[in-house]
Amino acid sequence: MKLEQMYQEIILDHYRHPHRSGLREPFDAESYQINPTCGDEVTLRVALDGDRVADVSYDAIGCSISQAATSVLTDLVVGRTVAESAITMDAFMAMVQSRGKVEPDEKVLEDAVAFAGVSQYPSRVKCALLGWMAFKDAVGRAEAGSPDNGAQRAEAQ
Amino acid sequence: MKLEQMYQEIILDHYRHPHRSGLREPFDAESYQINPTCGDEVTLRVALDGDRVADVSYDAIGCSISQAATSVLTDLVVGRTVAESAITMDAFMAMVQSRGKVEPDEKVLEDAVAFAGVSQYPSRVKCALLGWMAFKDAVGRAEAGSPDNGAQRAEAQ
Amino acid sequence: MTGQLTTGQLSVSELEKIRADFPILSRTVRDSRPLVYLDSGATSQRPRQVLDAERAFLEQHNAAVHRGAHQLAEEATDAYESARARIAAFVGVQPDEVVFTKNATEGINLVAYGLSNSAVAGGAAERFALAPGDEIVITEMEHHANLVPWQELCRRTGAVLRWYQVTDDGRLDLDSLELSERTKVVAFTHQSNVMGTVPPVAELVRRARAVGALTVLDACQSVPHTPVDFAALDVDFAAFSGHKMLGPSGVGVLYGRRELLEALPPFLTGGSMIEIVKMEGSTYAPPPQRFEAGVPMTSQAVGLGAAVDYLSAIGMERVAAHEYALTERALTGLSEIDGVRIIGPSDCVDRGGAVSFMIGDVHAHDAGQVLDDLGIAVRASHHCAWPLHRRFGIAASVRASFAVYNTPAEIDALLAGVHEVRRFFRVPA
Amino acid sequence: MTGQLTTGQLSVSELEKIRADFPILSRTVRDSRPLVYLDSGATSQRPRQVLDAERAFLEQHNAAVHRGAHQLAEEATDAYESARARIAAFVGVQPDEVVFTKNATEGINLVAYGLSNSAVAGGAAERFALAPGDEIVITEMEHHANLVPWQELCRRTGAVLRWYQVTDDGRLDLDSLELSERTKVVAFTHQSNVMGTVPPVAELVRRARAVGALTVLDACQSVPHTPVDFAALDVDFAAFSGHKMLGPSGVGVLYGRRELLEALPPFLTGGSMIEIVKMEGSTYAPPPQRFEAGVPMTSQAVGLGAAVDYLSAIGMERVAAHEYALTERALTGLSEIDGVRIIGPSDCVDRGGAVSFMIGDVHAHDAGQVLDDLGIAVRASHHCAWPLHRRFGIAASVRASFAVYNTPAEIDALLAGVHEVRRFFRVPA
Numbered sequence A, B: 001m002k003l004e005q006m007y008q009e010i011i012l013d014h015y016r017h018p019h020r021s022g023l024r025e026p027f028d029a030e031s032y033q034i035n036p037t038c039g040d041e042v043t044l045r046v047a048l049d050g051d052r053v054a055d056v057s058y059d060a061i062g063c064s065i066s067q068a069a070t071s072v073l074t075d076l077v078v079g080r081t082v083a084e085s086a087i088t089m090d091a092f093m094a095m096v097q098s099r100g101k102v103e104p105d106e107k108v109l110e111d112a113v114a115f116a117g118v119s120q121y122p123s124r125v126k127c128a129l130l131g132w133m134a135f136k137d138a139v140g141r142a143e144a145g146s147p148d149n150g151a152q153r154a155e156a157q
Numbered sequence C, D: 001m002t003g004q005l006t007t008g009q010l011s012v013s014e015l016e017k018i019r020a021d022f023p024i025l026s027r028t029v030r031d032s033r034p035l036v037y038l039d040s041g042a043t044s045q046r047p048r049q050v051l052d053a054e055r056a057f058l059e060q061h062n063a064a065v066h067r068g069a070h071q072l073a074e075e076a077t078d079a080y081e082s083a084r085a086r087i088a089a090f091v092g093v094q095p096d097e098v099v100f101t102k103n104a105t106e107g108i109n110l111v112a113y114g115l116s117n118s119a120v121a122g123g124a125a126e127r128f129a130l131a132p133g134d135e136i137v138i139t140e141m142e143h144h145a146n147l148v149p150w151q152e153l154c155r156r157t158g159a160v161l162r163w164y165q166v167t168d169d170g171r172l173d174l175d176s177l178e179l180s181e182r183t184k185v186v187a188f189t190h191q192s193n194v195m196g197t198v199p200p201v202a203e204l205v206r207r208a209r210a211v212g213a214l215t216v217l218d219a220c221q222s223v224p225h226t227p228v229d230f231a232a233l234d235v236d237f238a239a240f241s242g243h244k245m246l247g248p249s250g251v252g253v254l255y256g257r258r259e260l261l262e263a264l265p266p267f268l269t270g271g272s273m274i275e276i277v278k279m280e281g282s283t284y285a286p287p288p289q290r291f292e293a294g295v296p297m298t299s300q301a302v303g304l305g306a307a308v309d310y311l312s313a314i315g316m317e318r319v320a321a322h323e324y325a326l327t328e329r330a331l332t333g334l335s336e337i338d339g340v341r342i343i344g345p346s347d348c349v350d351r352g353g354a355v356s357f358m359i360g361d362v363h364a365h366d367a368g369q370v371l372d373d374l375g376i377a378v379r380a381s382h383h384c385a386w387p388l389h390r391r392f393g394i395a396a397s398v399r400a401s402f403a404v405y406n407t408p409a410e411i412d413a414l415l416a417g418v419h420e421v422r423r424f425f426r427v428p429a
């Protein structure tokens, strides 16, 4: 396993120039997630338009993998339906947790196939999933009408 | 090390026919001691006459070693001065804790030299000392005028 | 021991092969007597496979788990979590319901402190908070490990300790106590470490559920000896120790039903069990991490995983059958010796392989010493079940306890030893 | 390593001999790179001598300690207590002041729970009871293990947590806090696991004494690396872990001044820590047994005894000198690399061998990954000192930490690796 297989150019590009970063209004739900081993955090907002993801905005502190994975996420879900993005999410999770055993489906994952290399590094899987977990949580909240978990929880500290 | 070296006839004799057993009045102090690993207990009373040990009486539950050691103790201290019995006690303790390395002084220890074999069995040392600890404690109490520790403590349970 | 053997009794040659895996069993004691180790109820011996697994881990993969991102740290974490998964499967539960502790004692204390900490933890923990007058129920046959922590919990909370009594033949007296709406915990052993008695777990669980009490199973003496499935037993918590099941010392397991572990506040706190830490306050990770503060007993968990593999390769049904035969031989033999009094059930019904007894009025220490002189290692004490001994009017007893590596010949050596005790101390017929 | 070597630097051949004792150091990682293990601050590696001591114990003498009267039990008890005596001597205290715990985290929790249990224990423990408004003082550079237990103690008792702050150069700011008559505990690290900072222990102890507060020293990062004498430091309690000092995981030590341990109520309860047990209530053994409930980590204590022997044979002065030289080389080298920011003291005064740093704005995880790819194992995280990282405005850092088996060449490999990180992530000069 070479380092370059994990840190593909596409990942480093997203890291250096993250898509859709920053927190925006309006939004339907917000989720705050943290990686307790390294202190990385993300606050992520989802705006839905019917069953469609209208916007995903976020504020994150984290490594290249977690930042890039969140950036790629927005490309893959914004404009799609919630159901479509759930399929993408499942595919992404299966890939990064597979220890290299799942052949990623480029049709579903597009640029996100670049994260296949992460699956060889179990301790980085959490990094790749941080933003995705926040997205999953926020969508669930938006649908349940319970708008945040969230930044609140962080402040409660 | 042969079993017979620990269980000398003299020990088994004291065990089967303990000297001065039973609790008697009057007494100056009483001490209750317990061996937490096997549940053996002794309640021992000391009556002093000036600086002389006038009587030692006791009620004990325990193995042959602990019963016999308490019985031998009474032979060695009753009628002697407190100071003399302290010397005997130190010699007894040194012997049984020595792991066979201290040559017992028969002049001081008399019959108690039979317990030399116990020093080879570290887990039995506590047995041999149970009554002696009670005696030491009781004499201390008698001299300090704080008559019992003691049966009270047992009842407090 | 290799190969998957799942039915019937152990053959002589299998037993020999098993014994060859345990280096200590070939040593001699006291003037070159072969060791007859009948003290596995206190702690078992370890097969080479367990020692090797721990050593291989330490020589190849050792690192702090769940903390590092380098290769060793990943390998160590994998080994640790793989052990957790195999151990969980061994007792019929999910990996995230298995908390590694240093021993069963810590596991039971974890539950007891978790309950008292609930009073100040707030949130989901509130359901666990105890009020003065609430009741904790145990039994008179408990090991101190499943007794003293509850006394101390009562001291901290004002709850009251009550207990089921034991009958003259060493069974639990289910009529000796009625649970009430105030009963919050029912804690009991899965097998008495003194008498071998297996209490009626299903009935105890049923009664506890009926009043909404939590159940805590002390599985120290069952998991090493017989197939155990905590999910099927339907208990809420259960604890056992590695060192009693061919595994390392320094590692034990607390099982907790997932939704209970999720609501229970932490016990030991520090590194690795946190979510967010600020000077002003902290939040905590989900279970099982929440209950594993600090660098854990990594190599020991790996060793316990190997122990579980070893036992599984033999098959727990066969382990149980083998020990049953040993127990029956011991009980039969002992009951034929004049002056021997067995503490607890003298038949093999609902009973495992711990046999405690008195020989005439010979003190247990004295009897144990004679046996030791013959190379036979038994335990002579109250076996950390002092109230049970008091119940039978004795301070201490002699206990022989068995494991998969013991042989019928060793039982015969014990019986011969008991005769020698009688001779030495002149016990009348 | 054999022989008694007590002065001067380790020679190249000595260091080679030491390294040969550690099997794991000769393995390779990631595409056959030699392992450069710079994560001893998280956990150290074990020499053959420690592995052998544990195995010899398990193959020859294993039994439950302090419980049996047979020969194995006596031998096991001797081995366990001999380890306690040697470990006590290693840190300048008496054997009965040394309590075996599973790790340092448990040791600190033991003190914290002992204090809250004092409220209900009665008797001699009353002196320890905390009232709402009493103060527990720690520092901003503590490991979570010496932070969260005190937060939780405050939660249980209503006491208030306060702390000394850290200066920009990673020193303790003694002016940032005044103790008061309400200060009951002052707990602080002997060496920061992040910055290597050694705070002024004597002054902290003096201030604590002046207000009658107890002192608790987190000695996890000092005992493995430098001569330590708790009696001379005059602290009341101190904790450290076996796995950080070439010893086994699953064993740690809590030192307590004798008269304090004697008055402190128990924490974990169960077998072996009792005096008398009745269903109605129990009394407890004197220390250290009072604090060692259940079957302990026997073979691990024996292994830790061997680790202490191993370190003593080298000589702790020489261990410290060797690590000092490594630290100096690392600090000097790092400070010459553009864009590297050292967290904490950049000189070697009152400082041990943990060096944490940032490389430009490269996230610690990313930097650690590049180093790992080169075979260099460092830690990339907040190192369980999250508040300290927040104090420096970062989430995580890269930490290289050293032990007696590290070499100057490994420091050079680290420095080369840092250059590679800069190249890979294009850190501007």
Ligand SMILES: Cc1ncc(COP(=O)(O)O)c(C=O)c1O
Binding pocket: C271, C293, C294, C295, C296, D041, D042, D103, D104, D105, D106, D143, D145, D146, D189, D191, D192, D193, D218, D220, D221, D241, D252, D384
């Ligand atoms: C300074 C310091 N304190 C406490 C600890 C906790 O030690 P353990 O996890 O072994 O309990 C550590 C190590 O993790 C440490 O470095």
Ligand SMILES: Cc1ncc(COP(=O)(O)O)c(C=O)c1O
Binding pocket: C041, C042, C103, C104, C105, C106, C143, C145, C146, C189, C191, C192, C193, C218, C220, C221, C241, C252, C384, D271, D293, D294, D295, D296
């Ligand atoms: C029934 C029972 N419960 C609890 C324990 C305590 O186990 P440990 O000492 O390993 O914590 C034991 C063994 O000592 C036991 O036999």
